[in-house]
Amino acid sequence: MTSRNNSLGKQSVPFLCVKYFFLVLVSCVFLFPIYVLLITSVLPNTDVGMKVLWPQYINLKPYLAFFQNSNYLLYTLNTLFVAIMNIGGVCIASSLTAYALTKLNFAGRDVIFAMIMAVVLLPSTVLSIPLMIIYRVIGWDGTLFPLWVPMWLGGGTMNIFLVRQFMRGIPNSYTEAAKLDGASNFDVYLKVILPMVKPILVYLAVTGFIGNWNDFQGPLTYIGTVKGSESQWTLSLALYKDFLTAEGDRRANVQAAVGVIMMVPCLVLFAFFQRQIMEGISTVGVKG
Amino acid sequence: MIVHKRSLTKEEKKEQRRLFFKKNAPCWIYVAPVILGIILFTILPMVISLIYSFRGYYNPENRGDKAGGFTFDNFAYFFKPGVAYGLETFLKSISVTFSFTVLSLALQIIGSYAVALFLNQKTKGIKTFRILYYLPNLIPAVAGTMLWANMTSTRGGYLNTLLEAVGLPPYTWYESPKTVLPTLLFINIFSWGGTAVMWLAQMQNIPQEMYESADLDGANYFHKTVKITIPMSTAMMFYVIVTSMIGGILAFTNVKPLYDKFQEPNLNFIVVYIYNLAFGGGVKNGMSKACALSWILFLIIAAMTFLLFKTSKKWVYYGEEA
Numbered sequence: 127m128t129s130r131n132n133s134l135g136k137q138s139v140p141f142l143c144v145k146y147f148f149l150v151l152v153s154c155v156f157l158f159p160i161y162v163l164l165i166t167s168v169l170p171n172t173d174v175g176m177k178v179l180w181p182q183y184i185n186l187k188p189y190l191a192f193f194q195n196s197n198y199l200l201y202t203l204n205t206l207f208v209a210i211m212n213i214g215g216v217c218i219a220s221s222l223t224a225y226a227l228t229k230l231n232f233a234g235r236d237v238i239f240a241m242i243m244a245v246v247l248l249p250s251t252v253l254s255i256p257l258m259i260i261y262r263v264i265g266w267d268g269t270l271f272p273l274w275v276p277m278w279l280g281g282g283t284m285n286i287f288l289v290r291q292f293m294r295g296i297p298n299s300y301t302e303a304a305k306l307d308g309a310s311n312f313d314v315y316l317k318v319i320l321p322m323v324k325p326i327l328v329y330l331a332v333t334g335f336i337g338n339w340n341d342f343q344g345p346l347t348y349i350g351t352v353k354g355s356e357s358q359w360t361l362s363l364a365l366y367k368d369f370l371t372a373e374g375d376r377r378a379n380v381q382a383a384v385g386v387i388m389m390v391p392c393l394v395l396f397a398f399f400q401r402q403i404m405e406g407i408s409t410v411g412v413k414g
Numbered sequence: 415m416i417v418h419k420r421s422l423t424k425e426e427k428k429e430q431r432r433l434f435f436k437k438n439a440p441c442w443i444y445v446a447p448v449i450l451g452i453i454l455f456t457i458l459p460m461v462i463s464l465i466y467s468f469r470g471y472y473n474p475e476n477r478g479d480k481a482g483g484f485t486f487d488n489f490a491y492f493f494k495p496g497v498a499y500g501l502e503t504f505l506k507s508i509s510v511t512f513s514f515t516v517l518s519l520a521l522q523i524i525g526s527y528a529v530a531l532f533l534n535q536k537t538k539g540i541k542t543f544r545i546l547y548y549l550p551n552l553i554p555a556v557a558g559t560m561l562w563a564n565m566t567s568t569r570g571g572y573l574n575t576l577l578e579a580v581g582l583p584p585y586t587w588y589e590s591p592k593t594v595l596p597t598l599l600f601i602n603i604f605s606w607g608g609t610a611v612m613w614l615a616q617m618q619n620i621p622q623e624m625y626e627s628a629d630l631d632g633a634n635y636f637h638k639t640v641k642i643t644i645p646m647s648t649a650m651m652f653y654v655i656v657t658s659m660i661g662g663i664l665a666f667t668n669v670k671p672l673y674d675k676f677q678e679p680n681l682n683f684i685v686v687y688i689y690n691l692a693f694g695g696g697v698k699n700g701m702s703k704a705c706a707l708s709w710i711l712f713l714i715i716a717a718m719t720f721l722l723f724k725t726s727k728k729w730v731y732y733g734e735e736a
Contacts, residue, residue, distance in 0.1 A: 145537060152529065153546045156607045160549060162572050163561050175570040179579060219447055226444035233438045238445050245456050247719060251664045251685055252712040255692045255704045256459035256466065279451025286448065311440065340554040342667040343685075351693045362556040369560060370671055378564045385557030392552045400545065408615030 163389075166382035174378050188383035197356070198364065198384070204270060205360040209338040211274035213331045220281030220330070221323060224289035225315045229301050246283040254347050261348055268352030273344050273360075285330050292326040292409070293319065329406025332399045336392045342366065361388050467706035488699065488706035499687075499697045503679070507687045510680050513595060515662030518602045522658060523651070526606040530613035531639060544614065547607035555667040562601050563588070563675055588672060594680035598669075609654060616650035617643060645731055652730045656722055663715055684711055 169178070170185040192198050226232075227239050261267045266275075280286060296319065304314045320327075345363040349355050359367065361384065368374060369381040396403065422430070467488050491497070492504040533544055553561070565572040566587035574584040587597045620642065628638050666685040673681040682690075688711070691697060692704035 142537075145535075148532070149537075149540075149543050152532070153543060156547050156550055156604060159553060159558065159561065159604050162565055163553065163557070166561070166564070166572075175567070177570045177575045177578075179572070179575055222444050223448045226441055230441045230444065232441035233434070234442075235445075238449065241452060242448065245452055248456065249660060249664055249712075249715060251666070252708045252715070253456065253459045253463070255688065255701065255708055256463035257455065258692070259462055259466070259701065260454075260459060276451060276455045278447070279454065280448030283448075283452075336552070340556070342556045342670075346670070347689070347693075362554060365554075365556050365560060366671055370674055375564070375567075381557075381560060381564075385554060385561060388554040388557055389552055392554070393549075396545075396548075396552055404544075404611065404615060407612050408619060 163382050163385055166379055167386045169379040169382075171376075171379065174376055185379070188379040189387070191380045192383055192387055198361075200357065201359050201361045201364045204358060205339055205362075208270055208273045208341075208360060209335045212277045212334050212338040215274060215277030216281050216285050216330050216334045217327050218281070219278055220285040220289050221320060221327060222315065223280055223286045224293050224323075225319055227286070227290055228293040229296075229298070229314070229319065230311060242280075242283045242286055246287055251343065254343070258347055258351070266348070268349055268355035268358060270349070270358055272348040273338070273341070285334075288330065288409075289323060289326055292323050296322050325402060326406065326409065328399060328402045329409075332395050332403060333406070335395060339391060340388070463705040463708060466702045467709055469702070488702045489710070491703055492707065492710070499691060499703070503682065503687065506679050507682050507684050510595070510682065511663055511665070511684045514598055514665065514683070515659060517595070518599055518662055519655065519658050521599060522602060522606060522609055523654065525603065526609035527613055527647075529606055529610040530617060531643070533610060534614055534617045534643075544611060548611050549607070550604045551608035556671065559668050559671045563672055566597060588676045588678060588681070591678065591680050594678055601668075609658075612650060612654060613647060616647050620646045648730045649732050652722070652726050656719065659718060659722070660715060663711070663718075 165181065167188055168184045168186065169181045169188075170183060171187075173181055223242075227235060227242075257272070258267065261272050266272050300318055300322075301314050304318050309317070340362060341360070342362040345360045346366065349358050349360075350363050350367065365381065365384055365388075369377065369384075374381060468484055468486070491500060493501055495501040529547065533540065533547065550558075566574075566589075568574060568584060568586060568589050571587075573587065577584055586593045588594055624642050624646075625638055628642060633641070664685055665683050666689070669681050669683045670686050670689065672678075673683075673686050684707070688704045688707050691700045691707060694700065697703060
């Protein structure tokens with residue numbers, strides 16, 4: 127079994143050194159934007175836009191500026207609300223729909239699945255303008271509703287598809303056994319199916335949170351285009367509205383600090399659910 | 415044996431219908447939300463979009479707009495030269511969107527695949543490096559775009575300061591029409607880590623025995639990559655191509671703030687163009703024209719996706735059971 131030994135790596139020391147050198151070098155390249163974001167966020171005001179590669183001293187006032195601005199507290203709460211409501215919608219609505227499509231037998235099931243598959247590849251962006259017209263009519267323009275209510279109606283067709291793929295792997299004998307014990311359809315969903323699809327739901331919840339937390343196009347179209355809707359802004363929208371001006375250039379350090387603060391929840395989630403995210407990515411790519 | 419089918423009496427039909435509902439209605443409750451969602455947030459907007467693109471939409475914020483009879487004007491506008499947001503803008507928008515999509519896709523696939531091959535080795539601490547490579551994808555999109563806008567500034571931006579520090583001449587980045595596309599492609603490099611993680615996930619699903627039997631045949635690293643790793647990654651490759659292509663054509667968050675800041679026609683990607691038509695107020699019946707352009711965009715995406723799926727049968731390997 128010499129080949130096995132080779133492939134498992136009894137490598138020479140110089141070879142290992144070169145390998146690690148390149149691994150670190152590529153890491154430095156990829157981490158460059160994060161490094162600049164951090165550096166910019168602690169620049170003293172006098173250093174902003176002054177051709178500095180390194181701050182004269184570490185200035186934490188930009189972070190203070192975020193926490194002292196009550197508007198930004200509100201934007202944070204808005205963003206958090208939207209992200210959490212989306213998680214709920216994805217987990218509950220998509221799993222219920224996928225459950226019905228895989229484990230229940232009823233008239234019209236295949237038609238409904240075909241309908242879901244027909245819109246799964248339809249990019250929502252091409253519908254954002256007519257959707258805005260609808261939201262204007264029902265008075266949802268300039269509110270947070272457009273950012274989360276649609277998620278509760280079905281939970282997103284792509285999510286349904288992914289959960290369904292996952293559920294198909296669960297043998298029907300599980301659900302039939304539970305039914306023989308007198309469990310209702312909903313009991314089977316809650317007690318048998320839901321615990322078994324937890325991995326894919328965790329993946330969808332975490333990536334859904336990160337996606338909605340950072341979403342820009344939705345808030346800009348449905349809230350940002352409406353005058354007097356400042357109280358409904360999310361962090362992404364506020365960054366765009368507050369800092370994309372000549373005056374904003376002079377506050378590049380505060381802008382970067384907001385970016386760093388926005389990144390923290392995503393980093394924490396990524397750290398906690400790293401294994402599920404990596405596994406989820408492979409499932410999605412293979413089945414999607 | 416011949417069974418004579420007796421026509422059912424009214425009572426029996428009623429009973430049948432009752433049983434049918436009794437059996438199916440509880441299940442329909444589960445799928446009712448998704449049907450309602452598709453009707454309200456997909457079919458209804460599509461119908462509205464069709465109506466407005468062929469008639470016109472009265473925009474309360476734009477007093478010149480009014481709805482009229484059936485017309486092709488909203489589509490024809492994009493082929494009319496010499497008007498604001500007309501043919502010239504349309505052609506420019508199409509060309510910048512597609513040159514970015516195609517070039518970034520090609521570079522990203524080659525580059526990120528190389529990174530993944532590089533990361534796909536049994537070395538101590540490799541998991542840490544995988545996480546490090548993925549991290550730039552966690553920068554909030556808007557914050558990232560605006561950070562790059564600051565970094566590429568020719569007046570004290572970080573990149574030119576860095577170039578100066580190592581003795582290289584400054585670059586114009588977004589501030590010259592010629593360097594906009596190269597700058598976008600350069601910045602795209604930092605998202606390769608995320609794609610590399612996807613490749614890696616697939617590479618790790620390749621059965622180890624394949625490599626072991628190749629080793630017995632005396633295959634080297636290059637042979638194993640070309641004959642095993644790459645063919646076994648085609649399913650993921652197809653997924654990455656489809657999603658990146660659609661993502662590139664629909665690019666918005668990574669260009670809209672830049673377009674606003676630099677007012678550069680080379681940054682006027684199709685979706686930015688649609689947005690500015692609808693909400694910019696610079697053109698009459700802008701909402702209707704935005705709906706019309708959304709349909710053109712939709713047809714382009716549908717055609718390209720269809721073509722990709724058509725060709726996929728020739729080169730995508732989905733495993734034995736498929």
